[in-house]
Amino acid sequence: MTIKLNPYLNFEGNTKEAVYFYEKALGGKLLGIMRFGDMPEDPNHPMSEDMKDLIMHAQLKVGDADLMFSDTFPGMPHQAGGDTVQIAIHPSEEARAREIFAALEDGGQVIMPLQKTDWSPLYGIVKDKFGVTFQVNVPQEQSQ
Incomplete structure (x- = not known):
């Protein structure tokens, strides 16, 4: 059995900035970014325009490793x-x-x-x- 682990970093509204910072600092390659607004709308849980621009998931390849990122959804606890x-x-x-x-x-x-x-x-x-x-x-x- 093979197991692969990778860090998954959570931020409070500044994930996009962090991803591009790490891409440059670590010489990584951005594999993708998905925003909360890219998901289909749920009428039971409407999102503000600001929330739609937050990063739901991003992936950066650094050498053979993957770093993954997300903004915390507004209202979720976050400790920086x-x-x-x-x-x-x-x-x-x-x-x-x-x-x-x-x-x-x-x-x-x-x-x-x-x-x-x-x-x-x-x-x-x-x-x-x-x-x-x-x-x-x-x-x-x-x-x-």
Whole structure:
């Protein structure tokens, strides 16, 4: 049996901005965006025009991994940020790790600057402007 896991990030009204930010910062490829307004209207649950423009589902391919995104539907609880889950990125080249880290750092906060560690020639932690924490880690055996 094969199991594939991927992060699914929820935002409160700014998913579209986040998707395009991660597409650029991580060098991803946008596979699709579906808005709540793309779904057939339900007369029992009418949506405002603002709600129709919110992102119901978006998918970004980053290397072999998928990142998925959604806005929370208005009225649903949402807690921004938090460190319960972090996303680890493992670029094989130090130059690419520096590019990714710098892009995520823009408007965010460095938790641990990029540096050599016992397990990596280059490792750092950054919380981006959306409150998502990333660990950037160049694998020791693949460093260049």
